Amino acid sequence: MNFPILSSLILLPSIGALFLFFTKSDKKNNFTGKYVALFTSAVNFFLSIYLWILFDPTTSEFQFVEERIWIKDLINYKVGVDGISILFILLTTFITPLCIISVNNSIKERLSEFLIAVLIMESFMIGVFCSLDLVIFYLFFEAGLIPMFLIIGIWGGARRVYSAFKFFLYTLLGSVLMLVAIITIYWLNGTTDVVELYNSGIDIKYQNLLWLAFFSSFAVKTPMWPVHTWLPDAHVEAPTAGSVLLAAILLKMAGYGFIRFSLGLFPAASEIFTPLIYTLSVIAIIFTSLMALMQEDMKKLIAYSSVAHMGYVTLGIFTIQQQGIEGSIIQMISHGLVSAALFLCVGVVYDRMHSRLIDTYGGIVSIIPKYSVLFMLFTLAALGLPGTSGFVGEFLILMGAFKDNFLVAVIASLGVIIGAAYMLWLYKRVVFGKLINTDLKQMFDLNRSELFILSCLAVPTLFFGFYPDPLINTIEVSISDLIDQYNFGVASKT
Amino acid sequence: MENLHLVLPEIFLSLSIMFLLILGVFKKNSSRLVQSLSLAALIVTAVITFNETIGINETKLFNNSIVIDYLSSLMKIITLLATFLVLIISSNYLKTFQIFKIEYPILILSSVLGMMVMINSNDLIVFYMGLELQSLALYVLATFNRDQIKSSEAGLKYFVLSALSSGLLLYGCSLIYGFTGSTNFNVIANQLNSNEYALTFGIVFILVGLAFKISAVPFHMWAPDVYEGSPTSVTLFFTMVPKIAALTVFIRFLYVPFLNLIDQWQMILIFLSIASMLFGAIAAIGQTNLKRLVAYSSIGHVGYALAGVAAGTNDGIQSSVIYITIYVLMNLGLFSCLLMLKRDNNYYEKIDDLSGLSKNHPMLALSLLIILFSLAGIPPLAGFFAKFYVFKAVIEQSMYFLAIVGLLSTVVAAFYYLRLIKIMYFDEQKEKYDTDHGFWLKFSLTASTLLILIYFIFPSQLIEVVSRINII
Numbered sequence: 001m002n003f004p005i006l007s008s009l010i011l012l013p014s015i016g017a018l019f020l021f022f023t024k025s026d027k028k029n030n031f032t033g034k035y036v037a038l039f040t041s042a043v044n045f046f047l048s049i050y051l052w053i054l055f056d057p058t059t060s061e062f063q064f065v066e067e068r069i070w071i072k073d074l075i076n077y078k079v080g081v082d083g084i085s086i087l088f089i090l091l092t093t094f095i096t097p098l099c100i101i102s103v104n105n106s107i108k109e110r111l112s113e114f115l116i117a118v119l120i121m122e123s124f125m126i127g128v129f130c131s132l133d134l135v136i137f138y139l140f141f142e143a144g145l146i147p148m149f150l151i152i153g154i155w156g157g158a159r160r161v162y163s164a165f166k167f168f169l170y171t172l173l174g175s176v177l178m179l180v181a182i183i184t185i186y187w188l189n190g191t192t193d194v195v196e197l198y199n200s201g202i203d204i205k206y207q208n209l210l211w212l213a214f215f216s217s218f219a220v221k222t223p224m225w226p227v228h229t230w231l232p233d234a235h236v237e238a239p240t241a242g243s244v245l246l247a248a249i250l251l252k253m254a255g256y257g258f259i260r261f262s263l264g265l266f267p268a269a270s271e272i273f274t275p276l277i278y279t280l281s282v283i284a285i286i287f288t289s290l291m292a293l294m295q296e297d298m299k300k301l302i303a304y305s306s307v308a309h310m311g312y313v314t315l316g317i318f319t320i321q322q323q324g325i326e327g328s329i330i331q332m333i334s335h336g337l338v339s340a341a342l343f344l345c346v347g348v349v350y351d352r353m354h355s356r357l358i359d360t361y362g363g364i365v366s367i368i369p370k371y372s373v374l375f376m377l378f379t380l381a382a383l384g385l386p387g388t389s390g391f392v393g394e395f396l397i398l399m400g401a402f403k404d405n406f407l408v409a410v411i412a413s414l415g416v417i418i419g420a421a422y423m424l425w426l427y428k429r430v431v432f433g434k435l436i437n438t439d440l441k442q443m444f445d446l447n448r449s450e451l452f453i454l455s456c457l458a459v460p461t462l463f464f465g466f467y468p469d470p471l472i473n474t475i476e477v478s479i480s481d482l483i484d485q486y487n488f489g490v491a492s493k494t
Numbered sequence: 495m496e497n498l499h500l501v502l503p504e505i506f507l508s509l510s511i512m513f514l515l516i517l518g519v520f521k522k523n524s525s526r527l528v529q530s531l532s533l534a535a536l537i538v539t540a541v542i543t544f545n546e547t548i549g550i551n552e553t554k555l556f557n558n559s560i561v562i563d564y565l566s567s568l569m570k571i572i573t574l575l576a577t578f579l580v581l582i583i584s585s586n587y588l589k590t591f592q593i594f595k596i597e598y599p600i601l602i603l604s605s606v607l608g609m610m611v612m613i614n615s616n617d618l619i620v621f622y623m624g625l626e627l628q629s630l631a632l633y634v635l636a637t638f639n640r641d642q643i644k645s646s647e648a649g650l651k652y653f654v655l656s657a658l659s660s661g662l663l664l665y666g667c668s669l670i671y672g673f674t675g676s677t678n679f680n681v682i683a684n685q686l687n688s689n690e691y692a693l694t695f696g697i698v699f700i701l702v703g704l705a706f707k708i709s710a711v712p713f714h715m716w717a718p719d720v721y722e723g724s725p726t727s728v729t730l731f732f733t734m735v736p737k738i739a740a741l742t743v744f745i746r747f748l749y750v751p752f753l754n755l756i757d758q759w760q761m762i763l764i765f766l767s768i769a770s771m772l773f774g775a776i777a778a779i780g781q782t783n784l785k786r787l788v789a790y791s792s793i794g795h796v797g798y799a800l801a802g803v804a805a806g807t808n809d810g811i812q813s814s815v816i817y818i819t820i821y822v823l824m825n826l827g828l829f830s831c832l833l834m835l836k837r838d839n840n841y842y843e844k845i846d847d848l849s850g851l852s853k854n855h856p857m858l859a860l861s862l863l864i865i866l867f868s869l870a871g872i873p874p875l876a877g878f879f880a881k882f883y884v885f886k887a888v889i890e891q892s893m894y895f896l897a898i899v900g901l902l903s904t905v906v907a908a909f910y911y912l913r914l915i916k917i918m919y920f921d922e923q924k925e926k927y928d929t930d931h932g933f934w935l936k937f938s939l940t941a942s943t944l945l946i947l948i949y950f951i952f953p954s955q956l957i958e959v960v961s962r963i964n965i966i
Contacts, residue, residue, distance in 0.1 A: 070953065071954050074957075135882075139873040143874050146872060154919050154920060160920065164916070165916070172904075176901035176905060179882075179885070179901060180889065180894070183882075183885055183889045
């Protein structure tokens with residue numbers, strides 16, 4: 001058997017965490033602890049790059065599949081990647097080291113525990129994206145709640161307890177129905193192996209209810225309107241690194257779940273519920289964009305913009321067009337980079353001024369120019385300016401939507417305008433204008449690590465904006481086969 | 495009587511109890527010696543049970559009034575091991591209150607003997623005898639800290655209510671005897687005439703009695719008061735060991751004589767299960783005393799174990815045995831933590847006393863965190879698998895309502911477990927607690943935490959152990 005590269009990707013961060021756990025955590029060792037964490041996650045990143053190089057994009061078969069008996073006669077531990085999941089794994093391994101570098105500035109106490117939580121989180125997230133068994137998927141999906149709950153609750157802001165509870169209970173409530181659905185699938189088909197389920201299909205009689213059960217979980221996690229309210233709270237209270245993880249990776253689990261499970265396993269039901277998704281997505285795009293316009297807290301504004309962006313993602317997925325789904329995936333990757341960067345940008349000024357209110361700032365362009373330039377770049381990427389990765393995603397999604405449903409596409413396009421409005425207005429109020437608050441003069445520009453993190457995020461944002469081919473090549477075949485399978489599923493059952 | 499060696503564990507245990515009693519009376523200041531000998535007796539009994547009975551086919555003894563099969567042997571071993579751990583970690587607690595007396599281990603051994611008889615029983619009379627033996631010992635144990643008014647109150651309350659439930663149970667037995675002409679489970683099964691409604695009444699009365707012993711809603715009222723009032727080490731015993739025995743009787747009583755009446759009792763069990771899960775989850779939210787909170791949480795957990803029994807299949811039985819085993823493990827860890835909240839010869843049991851525990855005692859807090867997340871049923875910890883197996887068995891029988899209500903009540907229950915975690919991790923720290931705990935207390939905490947944590951690596955082992963249970 002070949003080198004189990006996926007299992008190593010999953011296990012490596014946990015091993016790092018274990019190592020951190022056993023090193024004594026006094027003040028001095030926090031320093032080495034950070035390097036241990038950074039080293040582990042960096043190795044993981046290079047390992048995933050290596051995975052991408054080895055990956056064969058010309059087939060939609062799952063690759064690097066590992067299968068072991070886990071619970072006899074019941075569940076096998078099975079992992080593997082296809083074009084869709086590999087990008088999310090890369091995103092996870094790319095964002096985590098940046099998170100770890102960023103803790104320098106924001107986390108003051110219990111650093112090594114924080115790093116342990118982040119590393120364990122990484123393990124679980126990679127597990128989510130490469131598991132090929134529903135129970136294993138559920139296991140990783142739910143397990144991620146524990147470290148995130150602690151990250152928000154221990155290192156969060158003033159209302160951290162409320163937010164942590166809301167986050168945990170909302171997502172748990174959504175997920176338990178998915179567990180019922182998974183067990184039901186087991187009794188219908190005698191297996192929870194995703195590949196086998198793709199081949200055998202699920203009885204049409206049950207698809208609608210099962211789809212709804214999965215939907216309840218993914219809708220909360222995405223989050224879709226009207227169950228999005230946990231997200232702004234969680235974002236506002238989470239420490240910067242926590243917000244970054246939440247926005248960049250956690251939200252993507254649901255989008256990934258929609259593609260992999262809702263479309264893949266329940267094509268007939270997806271066809272029936274597409275109008276529901278369209279309606280909720282359009283409401284999310286318009287409504288939360290308007291909500292974002294009136295926010296006074298920078299983090300909350302970006303959180304609402306995340307909901308709107310995820311609205312595009314769900315819209316794109318359920319167009320069942322090649323462009324639409326490709327767009328959704330690129331939008332998710334791009335949102336992962338851009339929202340991470342925006343939260344870091346907020347974190348940078350928050351660390352200096354200890355305020356997230358937009359009113360506090362204004363006219364800082366002359367004081368911290370480097371920051372202003374990078375913030376500008378990410379603002380433009382968030383509103384989807386051509387030349388940034390945000391544009392590619394949004395454009396493809398809207399193209400897919402126009403092919404499928406004209407009205408929905410027109411309304412969604414209006415969202416782009418509101419999106420531009422709130423992002424630019426935010427930027428104007430924070431960076432431009434007169435310098436009224438004299439305290440701001442003491443602010444210093446980006447330090448080395450901040451500059452490094454933001455540049456790391458800026459490079460792929462621009463690169464994929466101009467040249468999205470590497471992404472599209474990776475996912476193209478997987479998506480076209482998924483759509484074929486979907487159409488076959490819809491046709492054969494009706 | 496060539497099969498007498500099959501009851502050797504019970505014989506050995508009864509002889510040990512008598513010997514220890516005599517030893518304790520005639521030798522002064524022998525509480526430490528009696529304690530050690532009791533521990534040895536438990537281990538020897540477990541070993542004998544393992545050697546003599548684990549591999550054999552179903553055998554009935556004494557005019558078919560007791561049955562030795564895999565289920566009974568397994569449950570006896572779990573009971574004995576759990577009791578061993580309870581006994582070994584409670585000595586420090588007892589010494590603090592100066593109630594480290596010879597009666598304590600002897601009473602615990604007697605109630606274990608009662609439980610073993612219950613587990614073996616294949617006859618209503620034998621079952622009732624075992625039940626009373628264990629209950630009588632438990633009444634005394636509840637009042638063991640007799641100088642404390644709360645402890646006496648707990649014992650009295652438990653005695654009165656338990657006697658009532660025993661009365662109901664006996665009445666049920668007499669109804670069943672009246673309509674089938676026998677007290678033997680197998681004979682009853684043959685004589686069964688499903689048109690006799692009075693027989694159903696008999697089943698209901700017996701179920702009420704059993705539900706009381708296992709503290710399932712709506713017969714749970716005694717549990718919070720008794721759990722709070724009893725000495726903590728006795729509470730630990732109450733929350734774990736009698737439930738193992740009562741669950742076994744539940745299984746055997748429903749599946750051996752009354753399997754054909756499954757339509758009649760399944761509804762009752764589903765009701766008991768749903769009511770316990772929901773009530774346990776909701777009522778625990780308002781609690782401020784840790785022991786009361788544990789009482790409500792154990793009511794909830796009993797509901798999940800009963801859900802497996804309600805499924806009416808071998809899978810269901812196995813899942814509820816797995817559930818109770820993992821529950822025992824988690825409770826052991828939880829109580830080890832409670833027994834560590836000690837400062838200056840005082841034990842603290844308010845939930846606020848956990849405040850900021852993570853800063854003062856990071857390892858203790860981390861263990862408790864893992865145990866609580868496991869109790870809440872969050873993967874990848876052991877508690878999740880316990881629930882997973884139960885709901886798998888339930889959904890297999892298309893009982894979706896039970897499964898969905900059960901899983902939704904885990905969300906409610908998650909709230910109060912999270913609240914404890916919040917208090918430990920997010921709140922301000924208080925004074926430090928003592929750290930000079932005995933070896934066994936540390937051992938039981940570490941072992942249970944580690945087992946909960948790494949259970950997901952070897953989930954098949956436990957399944958293999960229970961997969962040989964075959965009642966139907």
